[in-house]
Amino acid sequence: MAARKRSRQKRDLEANLYETGGYYRYKHPQTGKFHGMGKDKSAANAAARKLNAMLLKPNDHVSRVMATDAVLFSVLVTRYRNEYLPTKKLKQTTMDETGYRLNRLNKDLGHLQVCDMSIRQLAEYLDDSFKNNAYTKHRGLLSDIFKFGITKGLAESNLAEETLAKAADEKERLPLSxxxxxxxxxxxxxxxxxxxxxxxxxxxxxxxxxxxxxxxxxxxxxxxxxxxxxxxxxxxxxxxxxxxxxxxxxxxxxxxxxxxxxxxxxxPKRIRESKDTTHWSxxxxxxxxxxxxxxxxxxxxxxxxxxxxxxxxxxxxxxxxxxxxxxxxxxxxxxxxxxxxxxxxxxxxxxxxxxxxxxxxxxxx
CATH class of the missing domain: 1.10.443.10 (Intergrase catalytic core)
Structure with missing residues (x-):
């Protein structure tokens, strides 16, 4: 994400560096979180320059050419769904459940470029979005998608496999008397x-x-x-x-x-055709x-x-x-x-x- 154009008063500060009451803070260009940089302006600028070099994407002709080969995660999901999923010969109920999870992953992560995705990003997404068995199921599907992506040259590594594999939850539900x-x-x-x-x-x-x-x-x-x-x-x-x-x-x-x-x-209250049933009743x-x-x-x-x-x-x-x-x-x-x-x-x-x-x-x- 490119840094916003600085105001005249702050043009002597590096991109993403802010000053409030003599105290400097650096805004992470990807997460949006602020990090304290102390009161020394020179040291804060030096640190911001290093961070920007590592975190900001270069805006030059080479990077624009390279970007044409970048693959969106949505493309990876679509190819997994169309090319690989049918070969697994899953039961219809399992296919439906997998389709639901693919839709969720595509909605949440589809806009990201596969080459820019990180282990930390996936780990935080899984932790923030899912609990218990839902975490296990979505992590497993993500791992399978990346595994497929590697075989097709769309991904370099299985990032999901490096996230935490949580143990299966103990049954909480009480038995039905x-x-x-x-x-x-x-x-x-x-x-x-x-x-x-x-x-x-x-x-x-x-x-x-x-x-x-x-x-x-x-x-x-x-x-x-x-x-x-x-x-x-x-x-x-x-x-x-x-x-x-x-x-x-x-x-x-x-x-x-x-x-x-x-x-x-x-x-039913309303009779209508459905691809999931063969008879309205x-x-x-x-x-x-x-x-x-x-x-x-x-x-x-x-x-x-x-x-x-x-x-x-x-x-x-x-x-x-x-x-x-x-x-x-x-x-x-x-x-x-x-x-x-x-x-x-x-x-x-x-x-x-x-x-x-x-x-x-x-x-x-």
Whole structure:
């Protein structure tokens, strides 16, 4: 950034150097922050000359020619999105989440030239803009973008990789109890109650619950391919026997009066086409989460909790697994229904619902 033309009274001061009451301050041309330079005018001018030489971009013919080869970060994001992202073969939900993050990074950093970006700049951006898992996700995506940029000759180094890699956050959310489930259920609309019942009985993720169609019901079974774990094979391809509980859920869904191909459906306030749905009645996973949260926050006991501790729709899956075990079903039964490849993964969900008995051990020896 070029320095502003000095007033007549201050022409004997170097660019970006200011005097107030006999005290000199230097204004960083990139950050805009002021730094004290003491009361010695000669020393302050000398320091300002050195700083300007390092921080101000030269305004000459050579730099203007070189600048024509400079690449904006927005160009790097666009090429990453169009050339590399499709090759990763991500699930649609993951693609949507990545697209959202790319839009955010492009909006915030797209105007910058890649060659001028610094580790400090990215570190401060990540620290100021994101917390917890959002920090981890955006840092990881930035690193991937720079990695791609290096392979295309658009970046010289992976600046994001040099920023602080923070440890994953411990789970803050409280597990969803059956009591809370019932209270949320009482505040839910009809379609949301059906979705909650379906998720609780089937132990499926919100994306799989929302994707299930009536045509997937065949010969007393529901065929379901878990989107998140499809690439891991047989564990993800489930043929779920429809018992009395699931049958009741499906009958209730069919009785909605809406001719929908999806088991979980609703009549929106405004019917309009969307690239994210194949039928106007379809419920997207994020809508399931959003409406669940609305019903949840009507429960006074939950509403008093900090937002980070309130259980999300994902906790229905863990609660269902716990209820199956409590009812006497085997761990293998629950593990298979959840589509987990190991028992440890299932235990990670269900152990959060264990109730601990407080006791003493005060023997003196």
């Amino acid at each position: 059956k009591k809370w489930f019932d209270q949320i259920y009482a505040n839910a609309d009809e379609w949301l109650q059906v979705a909650m019942d379906f998720a609780l009985i089937s132990l499926q993720r919100r994306s799989d619950v929302c994707a299930a169609r009536f045509e997937d019901i065949e010969g007393g079974y529901l065929k379901l391919v878990q989107q998140k774990t499809e690439k891991f094979g047989v564990r993800a391809h489930l043929r779920i026997e429809i018992g009395p509980s699931l049958e009741k859920v499906f009958k209730r869904s069919r009785a909605s009066g809406i001719a929908s191909p999806y088991i979980i459906h609703r009549r 379809q419920v997207r996973p994020e809508i399931f989460s959003k409406e669940f949260a609305k019903a949840r926050d009507k429960v006074p006991e939950i509403a008093k909790l900090p937002a980070a501790k309130r259980p999300t729709v994902h906790e229905i899956r863990a609660l269902g697994g716990h209820l199956y075990l409590e009812a006497g079903f085997s761990e293998e039964y629950v593990q298979t229904l959840m589509g987990h490849s190991t028992a440890a993964m299932t235990a990670d969900y269900t152990d959060r619902h264990l109730e601990w008995t407080t006791c003493g051990a005060g023997l003196k020896i």
